[in-house]
Amino acid sequence: MMNNNSGGGAGGPGGGMGTGVGGGGDGRHDDEAALTEFLSSLMDYTPTIPDELVEHYLGRSGFHCPDLRLTRLVAVATQKFLSDIASDSLQHCKARVAAPIKDNKSKQPKDRRLVLTMDDLSKALREHGVNLKHAEYFADSPSAGMAPSTREE
Amino acid sequence: MSGASGSGDDFGRAVARAAVAQALEAAGFDCAHRSAVDAVVDILLRYITHLGRSAAFHANLAGRALANELDVIQALEEVGADTDGFAGAAATGHCLVSSGVVRDLMAFVDSKDEVPFARPLPRFPVQRVQPQPTASLAVAGRETGMRHVPEWLPVFPDPHTYVSTEVWVEPPATKDRVDKVEQVRQRRKAEKSLLSLQQRLAMAGADGFRPVAAVAQDNAEKGKEIQAAGTKRNPFLEPALPPGEKYVSEVDMPPEKKKPSVLEAFAPAIQARTIKEFDAGAGLDQNQRNIVPKERARVHLKIGFGKKPFAAALNSRALDLREDPSFLKEEAKDDKKRRAGMILRASMENPQELPQL
Numbered sequence: 001m002m003n004n005n006s007g008g009g010a011g012g013p014g015g016g017m018g019t020g021v022g023g024g025g026d027g028r029h030d031d032e033a034a035l036t037e038f039l040s041s042l043m044d045y046t047p048t049i050p051d052e053l054v055e056h057y058l059g060r061s062g063f064h065c066p067d068l069r070l071t072r073l074v075a076v077a078t079q080k081f082l083s084d085i086a087s088d089s090l091q092h093c094k095a096r097v098a099a100p101i102k103d104n105k106s107k108q109p110k111d112r113r114l115v116l117t118m119d120d121l122s123k124a125l126r127e128h129g130v131n132l133k134h135a136e137y138f139a140d141s142p143s144a145g146m147a148p149s150t151r152e153e
Numbered sequence: 154m155s156g157a158s159g160s161g162d163d164f165g166r167a168v169a170r171a172a173v174a175q176a177l178e179a180a181g182f183d184c185a186h187r188s189a190v191d192a193v194v195d196i197l198l199r200y201i202t203h204l205g206r207s208a209a210f211h212a213n214l215a216g217r218a219l220a221n222e223l224d225v226i227q228a229l230e231e232v233g234a235d236t237d238g239f240a241g242a243a244a245t246g247h248c249l250v251s252s253g254v255v256r257d258l259m260a261f262v263d264s265k266d267e268v269p270f271a272r273p274l275p276r277f278p279v280q281r282v283q284p285q286p287t288a289s290l291a292v293a294g295r296e297t298g299m300r301h302v303p304e305w306l307p308v309f310p311d312p313h314t315y316v317s318t319e320v321w322v323e324p325p326a327t328k329d330r331v332d333k334v335e336q337v338r339q340r341r342k343a344e345k346s347l348l349s350l351q352q353r354l355a356m357a358g359a360d361g362f363r364p365v366a367a368v369a370q371d372n373a374e375k376g377k378e379i380q381a382a383g384t385k386r387n388p389f390l391e392p393a394l395p396p397g398e399k400y401v402s403e404v405d406m407p408p409e410k411k412k413p414s415v416l417e418a419f420a421p422a423i424q425a426r427t428i429k430e431f432d433a434g435a436g437l438d439q440n441q442r443n444i445v446p447k448e449r450a451r452v453h454l455k456i457g458f459g460k461k462p463f464a465a466a467l468n469s470r471a472l473d474l475r476e477d478p479s480f481l482k483e484e485a486k487d488d489k490k491r492r493a494g495m496i497l498r499a500s501m502e503n504p505q506e507l508p509q510l
Contacts, residue, residue, distance in 0.1 A: 038259050039222060045262055046269040048179070049172045049197075052277055056165055057198055063205030065220050073222065073258075074204055077229055080261045081200055082173065085193065086180035093182070116177060116185035121192060132192060 042072040049075045049082075081128075088124035089116055096120065164277055169194045172270060179268045204228050229254045 051068065054075045058064075065071070093114050122132040173193045177185055207228035212220035226249045233254050287307035290297060297309070 034259075035222070035255060038255065038262075041262070046267050048176050048268045048270060050168065050270045050274050052274045053165060053168050053172070054201055056277060057201040058205035061202040061205030062209040063220055064209075064218075067221075070220065070222055070225055073225055074201065076258055076262060077204065077254075078197060078201055079176065080258060082176050082193070082197055083180065083261070083265065085196075086177050086182070090181050113183040114181060116182050116189045118186060118189050118192065121189045125196070130196060132196075 039069045039073065042069055042076060045072070045076070047072065047075040047079045049078050051075060054078070085121075085124050085128060086116075088127060089120045090114065092120040092123045093117070166194060166198070168274065168277075169197055173197060175268055175271065179266075200232070203232060207231050223249050226252050226254060 051071050054071050058071065058074060093116065096119075097114065118132070125132045170190060173190055174185070177190070177193075204225070205228075208220045208224040211224040211227050212218070215224070217224075230249075230252060289305050290302070290308050291304040293308045
């Protein structure tokens, strides 16, 4: 009995484990097959970012692999990242254009074109964990903005 | 952000800028600020570099020199966890094959249309042809015969590159050899002189190599053709006559004339001047009173070393019109003669200064 129980007990968990492992193994095989199929399908997909550019910068970073599928994988991941940033920036841009100016209605821009600005981009990048700040002004020379008496010429 | 723009990788950045512009246009933007595009380009290149560095790190951590897809997925998970996050990022014991990053990428590829890069690109880090490593002694199957040289070292170069060979010694020159060399030298000298003569003849004229008889015959034929064409004979177009056929008189040079003296040379000028002065004096009006010159008479002095200074006064005295004109003529004649004599004496003493008078 005890043996049976133990056996049964062992068999129960064992069966459960077996089922679990078996199910996990089948799922893992399915995932591996899906990954392999996805990598092979990348050979037919042409990303916006060219392979030569990705290979160049991957090689500069120390990543050397002759498999073109991995280069395409990195290119697709980069394109997805870029597409997410662009779509978020587009939403911010549309919100900025659609917002009415209450102070002076004559100052509302008639040009409704969607222009990517640094403000929209910085808001979108902040959501992706990138802090972007652009300079408030640009000095064309080291002495620009200084008093005439303090300039060294 | 723009600090890395001067890294010398302008071509890569230009390609990335074009790709970013295409992606922004596909996303729905009409245009973009240049600074915003540059910022996106910088972030994009940093993203690729970060992915590559992280994947290479995981491959090295696993003891592999080359990365595989699992290293890339793990790098994507790290970057995704830092930025966006992904499905299943909180789980610790999940399998990389069934990662949420891969599922997101699959969904992205299925949902988004292809926007390929505008133009085909060359492999812009130019791949230099690297020299093949030399095979080792074990691979080549050679034996060095030396115990201290291991087999894994590359093979030795070909023996002819380092084995010393005999130096060729020139045999001593014999008398026959010297004679032959001298003959060859003389022959070359004669050929060189003949060649230079031919070149000189060729430079002198286009017909330099042709014999004289042939040239004369050609000239005669040309002359006949021209005579047939024209009605009159042109002596300038006739062929040159051979020497001795026609007698040509010699040109007589005129005999040298005797050089004239100074007095003979100046005599006509002196006579003409005296006649002119007399004619002017004869035409004076009787009604005129004294004519006082408006200016003081100029005195021309000529002073030189070893020469007698002389003075010639023009209009030396005022003319008194109340006097007899015949007396005036005689006095003027004597004055002119005296002055001419002084000039002639001075010129005889200093003949080299005649042009200055």
